Amino acid sequence: MKKVQFDSRLTPYILLLPQLAIVAIFFLWPAAEAVRSSFYLEDPFGFGSTFVGLDNFKDVFADSNYGRVVRFTGVFTFCVTFFSLAIALVLAVKADKVIHGSSAYKTLLMWVYAVAPPVAGLIGIFLFDQHVGPIVKMFKALGWDMRIGVNYNDTGFAMVVVAVWKQIPVNFIFLLSGLQGISKSVQEAAAIDCPSGFRRFWTVTFPLLAPTGFFLLIINITYALFDTFGVIDVLLKTQPGDDPITLVYKVYQDGFRGNDLGGSSAQSVILMVVVFVLTVIQFRLIERRVHYN
Amino acid sequence: MATITLDTVRKVYGGAVEAVKGVSIDIADGEFIVLVGPSGCGKSTLLRMVAGLEDITTGEIKIGDKVVNNVDPANRDIAMVFQNYALYPHMTVYNNLAYGLKNRGMAKDEIDRRVKEAARILEIGDYLDRKPRALSGGQRQRVAMGRAIVREPAAFLFDEPLSNLDAKLRVQMRVEIKRLQKSLKTTSVYVTHDQLEAMTLADRLVVLNGGNIEQIGAPIEVYDKPASTFVASFIGSPAMNLLKVKTDASGLAFETGAGLSGANPHGRDRYIAGVRPEHLDVVPAGSPEAALTLKAKVNVLEPVGAESYLYAECGDGGPEIVIRVESHAHFEPGQEIVLSAKAKDVHFFDADTGRRIDG
Ligand SMILES: Nc1ncnc2c1ncn2[C@@H]1O[C@H](COP(=O)(O)OP(=O)(O)OP(=O)(O)O)[C@@H](O)[C@H]1O
Ligand SMILES: [Mg+2]
Numbered sequence: 001m002k003k004v005q006f007d008s009r010l011t012p013y014i015l016l017l018p019q020l021a022i023v024a025i026f027f028l029w030p031a032a033e034a035v036r037s038s039f040y041l042e043d044p045f046g047f048g049s050t051f052v053g054l055d056n057f058k059d060v061f062a063d064s065n066y067g068r069v070v071r072f073t074g075v076f077t078f079c080v081t082f083f084s085l086a087i088a089l090v091l092a093v094k095a096d097k098v099i100h101g102s103s104a105y106k107t108l109l110m111w112v113y114a115v116a117p118p119v120a121g122l123i124g125i126f127l128f129d130q131h132v133g134p135i136v137k138m139f140k141a142l143g144w145d146m147r148i149g150v151n152y153n154d155t156g157f158a159m160v161v162v163a164v165w166k167q168i169p170v171n172f173i174f175l176l177s178g179l180q181g182i183s184k185s186v187q188e189a190a191a192i193d194c195p196s197g198f199r200r201f202w203t204v205t206f207p208l209l210a211p212t213g214f215f216l217l218i219i220n221i222t223y224a225l226f227d228t229f230g231v232i233d234v235l236l237k238t239q240p241g242d243d244p245i246t247l248v249y250k251v252y253q254d255g256f257r258g259n260d261l262g263g264s265s266a267q268s269v270i271l272m273v274v275v276f277v278l279t280v281i282q283f284r285l286i287e288r289r290v291h292y293n
Numbered sequence: 294m295a296t297i298t299l300d301t302v303r304k305v306y307g308g309a310v311e312a313v314k315g316v317s318i319d320i321a322d323g324e325f326i327v328l329v330g331p332s333g334c335g336k337s338t339l340l341r342m343v344a345g346l347e348d349i350t351t352g353e354i355k356i357g358d359k360v361v362n363n364v365d366p367a368n369r370d371i372a373m374v375f376q377n378y379a380l381y382p383h384m385t386v387y388n389n390l391a392y393g394l395k396n397r398g399m400a401k402d403e404i405d406r407r408v409k410e411a412a413r414i415l416e417i418g419d420y421l422d423r424k425p426r427a428l429s430g431g432q433r434q435r436v437a438m439g440r441a442i443v444r445e446p447a448a449f450l451f452d453e454p455l456s457n458l459d460a461k462l463r464v465q466m467r468v469e470i471k472r473l474q475k476s477l478k479t480t481s482v483y484v485t486h487d488q489l490e491a492m493t494l495a496d497r498l499v500v501l502n503g504g505n506i507e508q509i510g511a512p513i514e515v516y517d518k519p520a521s522t523f524v525a526s527f528i529g530s531p532a533m534n535l536l537k538v539k540t541d542a543s544g545l546a547f548e549t550g551a552g553l554s555g556a557n558p559h560g561r562d563r564y565i566a567g568v569r570p571e572h573l574d575v576v577p578a579g580s581p582e583a584a585l586t587l588k589a590k591v592n593v594l595e596p597v598g599a600e601s602y603l604y605a606e607c608g609d610g611g612p613e614i615v616i617r618v619e620s621h622a623h624f625e626p627g628q629e630i631v632l633s634a635k636a637k638d639v640h641f642f643d644a645d646t647g648r649r650i651d652g
Contacts, residue, residue, distance in 0.1 A: 185379035188346050188366075193393035193440075195367035203392070207383045 031272065038265035049262075056266035066250075066267075073225065073246040076160060080224035084164040085216060088171030093201070095172075096179040124162035125234050135161075148235060156244040158235055163228045170223075171216055178212030179205070218282040225274070247271060295357035295370070295447035295480055296322050297343060302352035304338050304504075312338040314504040315352065323478040325471075329491035330501035331527070336484040337452055339501070343482060344450050345369050356447055367396075372441035373450040376457065378433045380425040386412075386436050387421040390443050411439040414473070431462045438470070442477065449474070451483040455490065467493060488528050492516070500524050518640075522647035525567045525640060531602060533567045534614040537644070540564075545585070552608020555585040555639075563644035570602060570615040572638035575622075576631050584636035589614065591628040596620060605630060 006012055038056050040049040060066055127135045128148055135158075136146045146154045182205060190204040225248065232249050245253065248271065255264030297320040304313040313335040320326050328336045341347040343354055345366035354361050361369050372393070380389050390408045412418040415435045425433055434454065441449055454470075455463045471494055474481050485491050491498055492512045500507040500515065500523075508520035512528075519525035525533040538545045538553060540562050545555040568585060576583075589605035592613065603616040603624055616632060624630070641650045 183377070183379065185375045185377055186381060188344075189373070189375060189379040189440075190381070190392075191346065192344065192366045192371065192373055194396040195365065196396070199396060203396075204381060210383075 034265045034268045034272070036265075037261055038269045040262055042259075042261035052262065056262045057270075059263055060266050060270070069245060069247055069250050072156065072244045076156070076163075076228075076244070076246055077221055077224040079160045080163045080167065080228070081217065081220040083160070084167040084171055084220060085175075085213075087164065088168045088175055091168070091172050092175035092179055093205075095176055099180075124165040125231070128158040128162060128235065150243075152242060152244055155235065159228070159232055159244065162231050162235065163224060166231065167220060167223055171220065174212055174216055175209065178209050181212075182208045214285045215282075218278060218285070222275075222278060225271075296320060296355075297448060297480060297482065298353075298355040299339075299343070300353040300355075302339070302342060302354060303350045304335070304342060304347065305350045312504055313342070316501075316504075316506055318499060318506070318509065320480060320482065323480055325474050325481045325483065325494060325496045326499060327483045327485060327491045327495035327497075328499045328501055329485055329488060329527070330507075332486060334501040335504040336486070336501055340373075340450050340452055340482055340484050343448075344371055344373050370447040371450055372444045372446040372448075373452070374437050374441050374454040376453040378425075378437040378457075380433060380436055380440070382425055385422050385424060386417060386428070386439075389425065389436055390439050393440065393444050407443045407445075408439075411443045414442070415439050430457055430459075431466070434458060434462075434466060438473070442473070445479075447480065449479050449481040449483075451481065453485055454483075456485075456487070463490075470494065488530060492528070498528075500527060502527075518649065518651075519567070520649050522565055522567065522642045525642070529569055531570050531615045531617075533569045533640070534573075534612075535642075536566045536568075536607070536612055536614070538564050538566045547608055547611050549611055550609045552588045552611050553586070554582060558584075558636075558639075558641060559650050561644075561650075564650070565642040565644055565647065567640035567642060568634045568638055570617040572634050573614070573616040573632045574634070575603075575616065575618060576633050578629075578631050580631065580633065583633035585634040585639045587614070587632040589630055589632060591624045591626055591630060593626065594618075594622075594624050605632075 037049070039051060039053060041052045041055070042049045127133050128146075130136060130146075130148050133148075136148065139146050146158070148155055148158050186208070187204065190200050194200040194203065225246065228246065229248055229252070232245060236243055236245070247267065251264050251267045251271065254260045254267065258264075297318075299316055299318045299320075301315045301317050302313060303311070303315050305311050316339060318326070328339060330336055338347060342349050343356075345361065345364060349362050356369055356371070381392065384392065387408060390411060391404050394404045394407065408421075409418070412421055415438055417432060417435045417439060420428060420432060420436075425436065428436065434457075437454065451470075455466050458466060467490055470483075483494055485494075495512050497509060498512050498515050499509050502523050508515055508524045510518075515524060515528050519528060519533070522535055526535060536553070537548050539548050540546065540557045543554070544557050545553055545564075545566070547553045566585065573587075587607055589607045589611075592604045592606055595602045595604065598620065600620050601618050601622055603618050603622075604613055605616060606613050614632075618624075642648060643650055
């Protein structure tokens with residue numbers, strides 16, 4: 001590649017400026033603000049604030065409800081990650097058998113990726129509508145009277161299902177392209193070496209899919225933790241009573257509904273640490289990501 | 294060990310491309326068969342049908358006494374060596390070799406014995422703990438061979454296993470494969486487009502062209518009596534000179550003009566006459582008439598070391614032919630030469646079908 005030299009030493013910085021400004025305005029500044037206000041007790045009516053040190057953090061950890069939300073977030077994240085990956089894997093393996101590298105199919109499947117998440121989210125929420133949702137009706141016929149937004153477990157179940165449903169297309173596309181990247185002759189060699197298709201999958205196909213899998217694992221955990229806000233909000237119809245919520249939702253709830261800006265900021269600082277740890281793990285994995293050639 | 298029988302095997306891809314058009318071959322137990330032909334002639338397709346990696350459109354394949362048309366690749370008791378080796382990238386060399394045995398529930402110590410034995414024969418014992426990506430092309434090739442021999446299968450199938458190696462290594466591995474097959478006596482089917490590889494390895498050659506068999510026979514038989522102009526030009530290097538000839542009152546002649554003479558052998562009025570570069574002798578002008586005598590003008594001399602190839606133009610604007618001459622021979626461009634060939638070295642083919650005319 002040809003190396004381009006700028007006339008002025010200032011030019012590259014000017015070119016970088018818009019991006020840096022966006023990072024500063026939309027990330028660094030709010031983050032700094034959150035860290036700052038996590039040390040203050042904000043007057044609910046906006047008449048100034050008092051420095052309280054680590055009290056906000058102490059309050060967060062002392063709150064028994066916080067533990068409950070942490071537990072639910074853990075279960076929720078595990079279920080969403082596990083099921084959305086597992087179901088997408090099954091679908092991708094089936095699709096891989098059919099399409100055999102035909103690019104027409106691949107383009108079609110890309111549409112799933114482009115269109116599905118928002119639409120799928122809406123459809124999923126509709127399915128669980130308390131009054132007209134077919135899933136609710138189906139379970140009712142089976143003797144389970146779901147009470148979304150009222151019963152803790154029913155609501156949690158609906159959240160997991162909608163979040164999984166929404167994430168499957170993304171996982172599907174990545175896993176499918178991962179499968180297509182596995183050398184055909186290696187799979188043929190395995191077909192000769194291993195009589196059992198099931199065993200062949202777990203000993204050859206699955207390990208060769210591992211790099212894609214690690215990558216998706218982090219993506220999915222991040223998704224379940226943070227990007228499911230909308231799904232939860234719609235299902236709870238912004239009126240969470242004794243309902244399951246995730247950590248991110250609690251930040252919003254305490255800060256904007258409960259007007260406890262200090263406590264809410266402390267919680268977001270904790271989440272920032274979680275994101276930081278996930279990011280470090282992800283970079284480590286990508287660095288060490290096994291490159292088979 | 295087993296025989297392999299192909300009975301009018303056909304392969305049609307996607308209802309349109311007929312890659313193999315009714316091929317029948319009887320392969321004896323322990324025989325080394327080489328399928329050879331130009332790119333796209335259906336060699337790989339045929340081999341992959343034997344392996345079970347490709348469905349058989351019509352016809353029947355038997356391994357031993359068993360019809361295997363509907364048997365899974367893993368249950369055909371065959372092992373295959375692929376062109377790109379197809380090693381399992383996430384397994385060590387040891388596990389690459391052991392994988393096929395483990396899956397068949399073999400005892401650990403027997404697996405170990407076989408892997409160590411194969412590693413010894415192929416001299417890959419030092420790399421058993423490495424992953425394939427840490428091996429050179431030649432070493433990977435050996436591992437791929439090892440994966441086949443530990444299985445002790447009824448048949449080995451090779452799809453151009455040497456074509457990714459450099460020339461020197463290729464010759465070395467070729468000799469090794471031959472030696473290995475002779476000592477194991479395992480029935481083998483080997484696909485290549487390299488006629489030299491085919492000649493040196495085969496007990497019998499199967500020359501394929503456009504999905505059809507052109508000729509089956511021992512290499513020397515195919516070389517001595519090519520069944521068609523296609524085989525004649527494909528087997529042997531440099532290729533056989535093929536000349537369009539007509540006949541007149543005095544015998545053979547070029548269609549285009551003077552420069553060729555010889556007796557009409559089969560009483561027809563048109564032929565394609567073939568003579569190999571190594572069977573043409575440069576003789577002094579005025580020598581007695583041979584079965585075929587050519588007058589030609591030297592174009593270039595191409596020395597390759599052990600011998601040289603002389604390219605010359607026949608008669609006035611006739612076809613260019615190649616003559617093998619000894620390595621230090623000296624010829625000037627434009628020099629007039631006379632060439633002769635003995636009757637047993639001149640092949641005649643039908644001018645229209647290209648099939649050999651005998652007797
Ligand atoms: N999956 C496929 N679908 C359609 N046509 C195919 C397919 N595989 C092979 N063919 C066609 O079948 C013919 C024979 O292919 P094959 O791979 O057997 O050739 P080959 O003799 O092995 O050639 P090469 O020396 O290049 O490997 C070719 O014309 C090829 O285009
Ligand atoms: Mg081929």
